[in-house]
Amino acid sequence: MTAILTNNSPVLIPLLFLTFGMIIPLVAWKRNNLAWPALMLASLASVAIGVFNVFKVINKGPVHYYLGNWVPPIGIEYVLDHLAAFVMLVINSVAFLVLIHAWKIVPRELPEKEPAYYAAISLMMAGFNGIVITGDLFNLYVFLEISSLSLYGLIAIGEKKSPVAAFRYLIMGTIAASFYLLGVGFIYITTGSLNMADVKAILPSIMDQPTALMALALMVLGMGIKMALFPLHGWLPDAYTYAPSTSSAIIAPTGTKVAAYALLRVLFFVFGVSFVTKTIPMATVLTWLAAIGIIYGSIMAIAQKELKRMLAYSSVAQVGYIGLGIGLANPLALVGAVLHVLNHAFMKACLFLVAGNFRFKLGHSNIFKLNHSIRKKMPWTMAAFTVAALSMVGLPPMAGFFSKWYLALGTLKDSNWHFLVVILISSLLNAVYFFRIIEKVYMKPINSNPAEKEMSVEPTRDEVASSMLIPTLILAAGLIVVGLLNAFIVKGILNFIIPAGM
């Protein structure tokens, strides 16, 4: 029994979530409150398998799993290498923490809809994990659509305006997936294979053909829309703002990261480093778009008055960091980009959970309505917010500093000084939009005005329930822990992700 489980561990996580996507509506058919425990079971198991996979890869090296024992290129291959194991563990553990938080807030925001909602989350996680682990180009498309279809539902279930945001995302997302599929078609016509490793072996002989260039352009365009790369980010702010709190907290850390991961796979593990940097300067285009996106996202974030919308625009900027790291195409920058996948997943999940806590207790998350009473009412939530904000700005020893550090080293390696300037400016802009909230909450002494003192009552402690508070605090503490342990992560895992020829 254990041998079956350990030998098949690469395929278990997508399979698990896919199965639970169907089981959850059945077990919760009569009793809505059974849906959450069922999903938690799946999520906990996925974290456990994720940890197991990481150790398996570290000890034994990459695992190639053949679905149904069909040897590639005929069958579908799942590749569990350092990168895949790492990203899978990150998205599953963040999703696990967000789901603990969901227990109290989902029944309040979405009464009577829990079974469908949790089933959709399960399907979405199946899609994300499948994208990460698959070694087959068409299989990636299928998982991409599984995750996207559930995402549309998870967004549309929110506020009054959310169906409009979801519809816009659906149009953009379908264009993205279709472009990707068209690119896969071009690759299949020229190489006759869909297996990533196989395609990479065949492609160098036909590199000068326009078909290969077209395939690359289409696939980058498709993934660019999915990861909200500037100027293809139009769907993101509305979608994150109007979605329910749990949806934004689970989509923001995982969704765009997984798309960025798929882009990384396509660029370096299908087309190869020399193709995207020398034959056609796709990586350079990506770098510049990412750099503009970083600045644009940060400036737009400053202009927002709704916390969730600010975080959404900040996501555009943060995805830009990942795109920048991929586009620079050198080992240091790539380590920075993948480390930023981890850090940003923790930071954004933490910040969106804080926004959820505000909505739960205050009924809104409008920045201008936040005031000094919150530091008395919700001290722990605000502490988590402050830690995550400092990490976003990039103060050591928070995690955010180290990924920016690697990115900065990466920009210096090929003397791309201008991108270092972009990173520095955007850190300052991050400071502007986070410190204005911290200033509002912490810097004003309570009741400094004597006239006000008589009018107002002393704010009392009104913190959210511990099931919501603990995940928020774990994520915040995780930022410090990851920051302190980043050398181990880089040495143990991330040094092995560098693709050949970089």
Add this chain to the structure above:
Amino acid sequence: MVDFILGHYAYWFTLALLVIGLYGMMMKKNLVKKLIGMTIFQVSIIIFFIASSVKWGATVPILDHGDIEKVHLGMTSAIETAKYINPLPHTLMLTAIVVGVATTGVAFGLVIMIYKRYKTLNETELLMRMKKEDDSDSNQ
């Protein structure tokens, strides 16, 4: 040049469908018309895959008994691939059709939700009503 254009007529047709679909999705104001554009767009890609697997004079990919006999008797080393159509693009497109149907279903669900909440499917009108609601919210 004429040969190039005529020889690839299936691809020109696909391209035309692709552009029509994109135009519908981007430019049409009515949400249902956008969905019609989306379906045309997806169908164009399905036709592209199918067109790529066409082989003149070839037949369905079910092996001829005579061919199998020949391989067994050692007369030829392999099945003649030129005689059979490549079935893989068709299988892939079966999956893509299913995905397309699911997408259209979700999209119509969203359209119904939007219509129930805003009583319109025109995008301009929709944005106006959403903005109006925002203004009345902020006045309260």
